[in-house]
Every structure is written in C-alpha cells, then in structure tokens.
Amino acid sequence: MKLLDALNKRKEHNQELEDEKVLNKIKEVIKNADAILIGAGAGLSTSAGLSYSGKRFEDNFSDFIDKYGMEDMYSAGFYPFNTQEEKWAYWSKHIFYNRYDVGATEVYRQLYQLVEEKNYFVLTTNVDHQFELTGFENERIFATQGDYGMFQCAKGCHNKLYENENVVKEMIVKQKDCKIPTSLVPICPVCGGHMEVNLRIDGDFVQDENWYKAADKYSSFLEENQNKKLVFFELGVGMNTPGIIKYPFWQMTNQWSNAFYICINKGEAWAPDEIRERSICIDGDIGQVLEVLGNEERVQ
Numbered sequence: 001m002k003l004l005d006a007l008n009k010r011k012e013h014n015q016e017l018e019d020e021k022v023l024n025k026i027k028e029v030i031k032n033a034d035a036i037l038i039g040a041g042a043g044l045s046t047s048a049g050l051s052y053s054g055k056r057f058e059d060n061f062s063d064f065i066d067k068y069g070m071e072d073m074y075s076a077g078f079y080p081f082n083t084q085e086e087k088w089a090y091w092s093k094h095i096f097y098n099r100y101d102v103g104a105t106e107v108y109r110q111l112y113q114l115v116e117e118k119n120y121f122v123l124t125t126n127v128d129h130q131f132e133l134t135g136f137e138n139e140r141i142f143a144t145q146g147d148y149g150m151f152q153c154a155k156g157c158h159n160k161l162y163e164n165e166n167v168v169k170e171m172i173v174k175q176k177d178c179k180i181p182t183s184l185v186p187i188c189p190v191c192g193g194h195m196e197v198n199l200r201i202d203g204d205f206v207q208d209e210n211w212y213k214a215a216d217k218y219s220s221f222l223e224e225n226q227n228k229k230l231v232f233f234e235l236g237v238g239m240n241t242p243g244i245i246k247y248p249f250w251q252m253t254n255q256w257s258n259a260f261y262i263c264i265n266k267g268e269a270w271a272p273d274e275i276r277e278r279s280i281c282i283d284g285d286i287g288q289v290l291e292v293l294g295n296e297e298r299v300q
C-alpha cells in the first residue's frame, strides 16, 4: 500500500511539473508574440459564470419553466411561441440576464489583463457583449454572430440595428403571466413587420455597417501579422460552428510558419498533427488557466 501511495504521489507530482511546464510555455509564447488573435466561443462565457442552465436559469425563469417546461436558456431560445407578446416576455428576460444584468466578469478581466499591452484582436461568436464590457477596444472586436443588445427587422428588410436596452427593461417590468402588453411589441419602422434579436439564426441576420467595418479590421489584422509571431488564442470554441474560428485558426497556423496555436477548452482541446509542434492544447477550465497565467509569481 505504502509503495502504491508513494507511486501515486510521484505521479501527481510529475503531472504538476508537466502542467507548470505547459503554462510557462504559454506565458513565454504570449510574451514573445507580436500579435495575439483571440478566438472566443460559448465555453469562455460559461467559464465566466454565464451559464445557460442550472440555478441561474431556474432562479430567473421559474414562471416560464412552469408554463412551457423549458429546460435551459439555450433550448428555450428556440421555443416556437404562439404570440409576439409571449415571445418578447421570454426574450426580454433572456436578453436582460445575459446582457444587461451582468457587468464585466472576472474571467474576461483576466483575459484582458493578459493581452492589454499587446497588439490584439478579438474574433468571437459570443453575443453577450462581455468583451466590450470588460474594456477590450471596440475597434478590435469582431462579433460575427450578433449582439443581444440589438434588434433588427425580422425579415432583414433594411440593414440597420436598434439598441434595445430601454424597451427590454420596460418589457420585464410590464410583463404579466409570461406576456408583455401588445403596445410594447417591437415593430419594424420600415416594413411594419416584426422585429427580431440580432442573432445569426437564419438567412435574415442583419449585418450592418459596423459589422462590415469589423470584418475589414479582422482581415487587415490577419494581413498585417501573417508573417509575424502571431498567436491564435482559442478559448471555449466547441464544434457547433467550427468554421468561424477553429478551422481557420488551424489552417492559418499551418500556412504561416511563425504562427502558434493555443487552445483552452473543457472537454475538447486538440490540434491536428500538421500543427502539433506549434500548438498547446489544454483540456481544462478557462478561468482557472487564465488565473494561473495571470499570476506573476509563476513567471520564470
């Protein structure tokens, strides 16, 4: 037994040393980078505490859970409501709790501290505005899939977005029995049809002038840094939409010989053989890893 204990302890110790080596390597890569491209998916916000299920959902949506049998905010987002009054009663709360009720979270702050002195850019599929709330520069963020804080025409009849904070808050205050008053149902000012949250759910997603500007900035960032020490820093990107962040990051790392790929994701963290020598993948909680990376005492 004693021998087994000793062996296990040794294994743990070796694992710790291995983990430390990996984390120090990430620090070194980031420190020496000319540019850092953050690619962020849902796992980053989940790690930051913005979970779509569990207590956070049950505490804030009990009336909707009772009425519709909803199980989490993700699937509830696809619920086929019969009326606009019911739809916006739900969606105002969904938007509020994910966009207006939360300030900057610790995990995003840690990420910001890691890159704020660097030449960075953010490509994200998250729609919760966390990067902006944390202090990342607007000019350096491309949120490809929309923003909870914006409404658009449901049919995309014109390319304009509308800030929704005031109306969302009013919908929450004035809703009763999971319905908002008809007078608060948002109407498209151009075609008179329904409005929708600016989320890429179908082909009617509106990409306004700012979206195209951000897309251009993303292209320029890649162009300017493709021959430099560019680090692709992928956080919490799953396999829902790998074509936006994950696959391009792999391909560009492969094509550009000075590039390096870092992936942190709980459950799915790996890189193809072609780039394995210029990759570090950590299967773990992003918040915990960022906390260790931010801890100056560990810098060697």
Ligand SMILES: [Zn+2]
Binding pocket: 153, 154, 155, 156, 157, 158, 188, 189, 190, 191, 192, 193
């Ligand atoms: Zn319209």
